Amino acid sequence: MEGKKSGFTLVEVVAATVVLGMLVIPLLGARNRTVAGASKSAIELMVAQLAASKLSELVSVPLEDIERSGDFEDAPGCSWDISVEPEDMGASEEELEEPVDEVVEPYLYRVKLVVKYPVRSKQGGIASVSVTTLVFKRESEEEEGEEVEEVAE
Numbered sequence: 001m002e003g004k005k006s007g008f009t010l011v012e013v014v015a016a017t018v019v020l021g022m023l024v025i026p027l028l029g030a031r032n033r034t035v036a037g038a039s040k041s042a043i044e045l046m047v048a049q050l051a052a053s054k055l056s057e058l059v060s061v062p063l064e065d066i067e068r069s070g071d072f073e074d075a076p077g078c079s080w081d082i083s084v085e086p087e088d089m090g091a092s093e094e095e096l097e098e099p100v101d102e103v104v105e106p107y108l109y110r111v112k113l114v115v116k117y118p119v120r121s122k123q124g125g126i127a128s129v130s131v132t133t134l135v136f137k138r139e140s141e142e143e144e145g146e147e148v149e150e151v152a153e
Helices: 010-059 139-144
Strands: 069-071 079-086 108-118 126-136 149-151
Touching: 010 079, 010 108, 010 126
Parallel strands: none
Antiparallel strands: 069 079, 079 108, 108 126, 126 149
16 A cells, blocks of 8 residues: 655645635725726826816916916816806895995906816716806906906805
8 A cells, every 4th residue: 555645636726726716806806996096086186286277377367368268288188168257246236235326347256167187997088177266356456457366265
């Protein structure tokens, strides 16, 4: 009778490989989701920085001279659109203590910036981020065309 040999049988090796394979597959899926989430966060951070820089640039320009749309030179595929509207303060003539004899030009404006950027996924497409702020234009600035002052919203 021969002595017993040490080592693993083929069945034990196959079983161990199957168990390891079942453990590794979910770990790789979790890793891919983490990488995709980090990439999405980096893109959203870049878009937020683009929006903040464009908004600060726009607030330093007289309202009449603001461009209404354009592309970001340093971010290919990203574009922006602007809308400027007088802000309704919500007070009707009945709510005012004194009657209004003349129409007063609005001094508070709502500036809305929409940044559009390409989505990197299988479906593709365009996503957008909207940023809104209020801009106060003083009477003296209106006459002289000076810079406007930003009011946090």
